[in-house]
Each structure stands twice: as structure tokens, then as C-alpha cells.
Amino acid sequence: MPEIMLQQVEKSYGSVRVLPPLDLKLNDGEFTVLVGPSGCGKSTTLRILAGLETLSGGEIFFDGNPISKLEPKDRDIAMVFQDYALYPHMNIAKNMSFALRLQKRPQSEIDQKVKTVADMLNIGHLLDRKPAELSGGQRQRVAMGRALVRDASTFLFDEPLSNLDAKLRAKMRTELAEMRQSINKNMIYVTHDQVEAMTLGDRIVVMCDGIIQQQGSPEELFKSPVNKFVAGFMGSPTMNFLDGVLSQKNERVWVSGDGFSMPLSAELSSKLQDAKDSEVYVGIRPSSLSLDNDLEASITLKVSVAEYLGTTSVLSTRCGNAEVLVEINSTRRVQSGETVTFGVKPEDIMIFDRKSEIRF
Ligand SMILES: Nc1ncnc2c1ncn2[C@@H]1O[C@H](COP(=O)(O)OP(=O)(O)OP(=O)(O)O)[C@@H](O)[C@H]1O
Numbered sequence: 001m002p003e004i005m006l007q008q009v010e011k012s013y014g015s016v017r018v019l020p021p022l023d024l025k026l027n028d029g030e031f032t033v034l035v036g037p038s039g040c041g042k043s044t045t046l047r048i049l050a051g052l053e054t055l056s057g058g059e060i061f062f063d064g065n066p067i068s069k070l071e072p073k074d075r076d077i078a079m080v081f082q083d084y085a086l087y088p089h090m091n092i093a094k095n096m097s098f099a100l101r102l103q104k105r106p107q108s109e110i111d112q113k114v115k116t117v118a119d120m121l122n123i124g125h126l127l128d129r130k131p132a133e134l135s136g137g138q139r140q141r142v143a144m145g146r147a148l149v150r151d152a153s154t155f156l157f158d159e160p161l162s163n164l165d166a167k168l169r170a171k172m173r174t175e176l177a178e179m180r181q182s183i184n185k186n187m188i189y190v191t192h193d194q195v196e197a198m199t200l201g202d203r204i205v206v207m208c209d210g211i212i213q214q215q216g217s218p219e220e221l222f223k224s225p226v227n228k229f230v231a232g233f234m235g236s237p238t239m240n241f242l243d244g245v246l247s248q249k250n251e252r253v254w255v256s257g258d259g260f261s262m263p264l265s266a267e268l269s270s271k272l273q274d275a276k277d278s279e280v281y282v283g284i285r286p287s288s289l290s291l292d293n294d295l296e297a298s299i300t301l302k303v304s305v306a307e308y309l310g311t312t313s314v315l316s317t318r319c320g321n322a323e324v325l326v327e328i329n330s331t332r333r334v335q336s337g338e339t340v341t342f343g344v345k346p347e348d349i350m351i352f353d354r355k356s357e358i359r360f
């Protein structure tokens with residue numbers, strides 16, 4: 001598989017700059033997941049790689065060779081589009097085999113490949129139909145099948161599972177994870193789904209406005225986000241942020257704000273010794289708040305809504321004027337209107353600079 005490198009890649013549409021100079025290295029055989037808010041340039045990045053958009057600046061290298069002048073068909077890339085882009089007049093079998101037929105592969109090989117992939121995607125019974133006769137989720141699987149029958153070195157997936165129902169989505173995610181282990185290909189996968197990003201990615205790249213905020217393993221991004229954006233983006237329900245001010249008490253640094261005062265971990269305290277009186281954001285994940293009162297730090301919250309989700313419940317609460325989400329095990333039911341003191345381990349409290357939003 002080629003190692004792919006985007007070097008100072010830029011894309012503008014007229015005066016609108018979508019990608020400022022972007023540097024990104026995709027290691028050989030790696031499953032990379034691109035995440036970021038809508039409109040941040042994820043599809044544009046894939047389309048540039050596939051050769052469907054021209055570059056406004058910079059270069060793309062496959063194993064060190066510049067490829068930006070190559071036609072899409074010469075790039076050895078298969079792409080699954082966000083909007084399917086199926087040929088309406090061709091049946092599903094013809095849609096799926098399009099690239100293989102262009103390559104003039106033997107019919108028996110084409111039939112075999114289409115069948116194997118269609119069975120894997122559970123669309124084997126739809127091969128004679130036209131795209132208009134399928135549901136959105138079925139069309140999405142055809143779009144995926146059309147890419148998977150190809151023997152490309154690199155696969156680009158643009159939200160390939162977004163139109164499937166929850167059960168099918170989970171099944172396809174598992175199939176993809178299995179496929180991932182059996183074939184050694186470069187895969188670049190765009191998704192808005194946290195679980196897909198965390199479970200499929202060897203590496204996750206978090207983008208905002210065309211700028212890479214952080215890249216790393218799912219665990220690195222979750223446990224050590226570099227800034228408030230990444231911390232708030234990774235994890236569901238999303239991290240709580242409260243306005244706080246640092247102060248020194250005994251050996252520890254404390255963070256206080258409207259309705260709370262909590263000690264920080266020994267490690268953070270030593271890092272922040274000189275930062276007392278600084279204005280910060282306090283970041284606490286909903287799952288880090290617990291009904292365990294023995295923990296060193298605690299915060300008292302007034303529950304406004306309790307949402308029962310089965311195994312867990314998500315509580316919307318208030319701390320002063322801020323909203324705080326809490327995720328707890330449903331074995332203990334909390335009612336709307338209750339005032340509850342939640343414990344939190346100091347190691348689970350993150351502190352971000354109020355101005356730069358960088359994590360200490
Ligand atoms: N052909 C075009 N002309 C002008 N602007 C465009 C064009 N294509 C995309 N854009 C703009 O470029 C930006 C990035 O679009 P892109 O499709 O890459 O976003 P995305 O991250 O894939 O978003 P989503 O998650 O909604 O799919 C958007 O602001 C979009 O409006």
C-alpha cells in the first residue's frame with residue numbers, strides 16, 4: 001500500500017477558502033478516521049485525494065511520487081460517496097461491477113466478486129433492481145459494494161453508514177472491522193458517529209475549519225485532548241465545561257466557580273502552581289460524575305431532567321447558570337427536581353486556558 005502524504009494542500013472555491021494549507025500523513029495500511037463539524041472540509045479532503053477536485057495549492061504524494069496530475073482512474077483509489085452517486089439507468093449488479101467492466105476483467109471473475117460483496121452487504125437479492133427501487137440504506141450499501149469489489153490500494157469512505165438504521169449500522173460496523181483485519185489496505189473514513197470513529201480508527205484526525213486540531217489513537221484523543229474543541233468533540237454525551245478560577249490551598253491547586261470548588265490532582269497542581277488566579281475552563285465528562293460520595297472532589301447539582309436510556313440515565317442538571325450533563329448507571333433512579341451531590345476523581349478533571357482553550 002502506498003504511504004500517502006498531503007503537503008501544504010489548499011482548496012478554495014472562488015474567494016472561499018475551504019482548506020488552508022493542510023499537512024497530513026497517512027501511514028501504509030492504516031485505518032484513518034476523519035471527524036469534524038459539518039462543513040469543515042472532510043468530503044473536500046477525500047475528493048481531492050480521489051482526484052475529483054483540483055488542488056489550489058500544494059501536492060499529494062503516494063510513496064513519495066506526486067500524483068495531483070493523475071486522472072482519478074489512475075490513482076488506484078476507490079471511493080464511497082456521501083450521496084451514493086449511483087448510475088440510475090443501471091441495475092445494482094451493473095452499478096457494482098462498473099469499474100471491473102471498465103478494466104475488462106473476465107465475466108466469471110466479475111460475477112464472483114459482485115456476489116461475494118453483495119452477500120456480505122446483504123444486498124444479494126437486489127442485484128436486478130434499479131437504484132430508484134431501493135431504500136436509502138440499501139442504496140448506501142450498493143455504493144459501498146461498488147467500491148469494495150475493486151482491488152484498489154486505498155479506500156475512501158464518506159459517511160458510508162449514515163443512512164442505515166441503528167441495528168444494521170452496528171452490524172455493518174462489525175463487518176467493516178472484520179474486513180479491516182483481513183485486508184491490508186489504506187482506508188480513510190469520514191463519520192459523524194462517535195462509536196464508529198472510536199471502534200474503527202487506528203488513528204482519528206479531528207478537523208475544524210480545514211485545520212487539523214489533533215490526530216492520534218482513539219484513546220489518546222479521549223484521554224489527552226490537546227484543547228477544548230477536541231475534548232468537546234470526542235465523547236458522547238459531550239464533556240461539560242464550567243467557568244472557573246484557580247487558587248492555591250495547602251499543597252493543592254483548587255478550581256472554583258459559580259456553585260463549586262474542587263481540588264485538582266497532585267500532577268495538575270504542580271503544573272499549575274504559578275497559574276493561580278487564572279481564568280480557566282473546567283472540563284468534566286458526564287460519565288466522570290458519580291453518586292459515590294467518597295471521592296476527593298464533589299459538586300452539588302440540581303437535576304432538571306432525568307432521561308432513562310436503559311442501562312444508563314443522562315441527567316440534565318444546573319450548576320449556577322451552567323448546564324451540566326451527568327451519566328449514571330440506572331440502578332439508582334434520580335428524579336427531576338432533586339438536588340444531588342456528585343463525586344468526581346481529581347484525575348478526571350481537565351483544565352483549559354480560558355483564552356487559548358489549550359489544555360494544561
Ligand atoms: N463546489 C463548491 N463550491 C463552493 N463551496 C463549496 C463547494 N463544495 C464544498 N463547498 C464548501 O466547502 C466547505 C467544506 O465542505 P465539505 O463538503 O468538505 O464539508 P464536510 O466536512 O464534508 O461537511 P459534512 O459533514 O456536512 O459532509 C463547506 O463550507 C462547503 O459549503
Ligand SMILES: [Mg+2]
Pocket residue numbers: 042043044082158
Ligand atoms: Mg461531507
